[in-house]
Amino acid sequence: MEIRAAEPGDVDQAVALHTALVPYLVVTRGWLVQRLGRPATPGRGTFVAVDDGELVGWATNGLIGGSDPLDGELRVLVAPDHRQRGIGTQLLEATHASLKAGGATTARVFADPESIDWAARFGYRQTRQVHYAGIDPRKVPEQPEAPTGVDLVPLTEVGPEALYAADVVAQRTKPGDAKISARPYDEWVAGVWESVDTVLDLGMAALYRGQIVAFTMSLGDHTLIWSKMTSTMPEYRGRGLAKLVKSAALHRAAGAGVRGAYTANYDGNAPMLAVNDWLGYHRIATHAVLICPL
Secondary structure: OEEEEOOHHHHHHHHHHHHHHOHHHOOOHHHHHHHHHOOOEOOEEEEEEEEOOEEEEEEEEEEOOOEOOOEEEEEEEEOHHHOOOOHHHHHHHHHHHHHHHOOOOEEEEEEOHHHHHHHHOOOOEEEEEEEEEEEOHHHOOOOOOOOOOEEEEEHHHOOHHHHHHHHHHHHHHOOOOOOEOOOOHHHHHHHHHOOOOEOHHHOEEEEEOOEEEEEEEEEEOOOEEEEEEEEEOHHHOOOOHHHHHHHHHHHHHHHOOOOEEEEEEEOOOHHHHHHHHHHOOEEEEEEEEEEEEO
């Protein structure tokens, strides 16, 4: 058994492992190629466990952009027939070391409930739950009518500066445990706007008097997509704008050939859970949100 940093040659087996274990996370080949093609940096790591040439474990970690104090997040996957052999422990230790090198004060992970007791041995505690859900965009209800004066446009038409400003507000006001301030603009452009995984043409914004008042943004590969963020600016909430932009985006995705759209929401995010219920999302899995001091 070998635990090592992931390499470009691991991409195909990594995609297969994610597809087998967590298909609703929409981990694409393009995103993995991009991730493994970048130079290693403190706080951002990708590790694999290989047994006789077979990739049987995978772990990633990164810093939560804009968090203050600086927080980290990670994911650990181990093939079912290779569990109970210490592979998860070695991968978790590798991600912790990487996050500490990057200055993270805590680590958080969305974990299968069966892993809670195991994770507790490393200092993790549960703070809440997160629910994963999916939908075939072709089955979304008819799009609501836009309020007077509100225009719907794809994110490709709003420009990075406007979307960044709206995303800063969205990150600061979204439910969650991390305290988000502002991610530097250049970092946001490289990690979001220019990411190979961001499908800007399938995201939508609602404009009022030329300003973004709500938006939804997704990741994926135009076959499957993952809802990265849907948000309404605080002063415009309660007017159905999140439902409007998300409905419009899903209809646009259906027209582009997308056959599966996935999302996740914290259990306390009642407004967005209600929007997803109206759209017809079906619950796929519920994970525990676990946090550990580093």
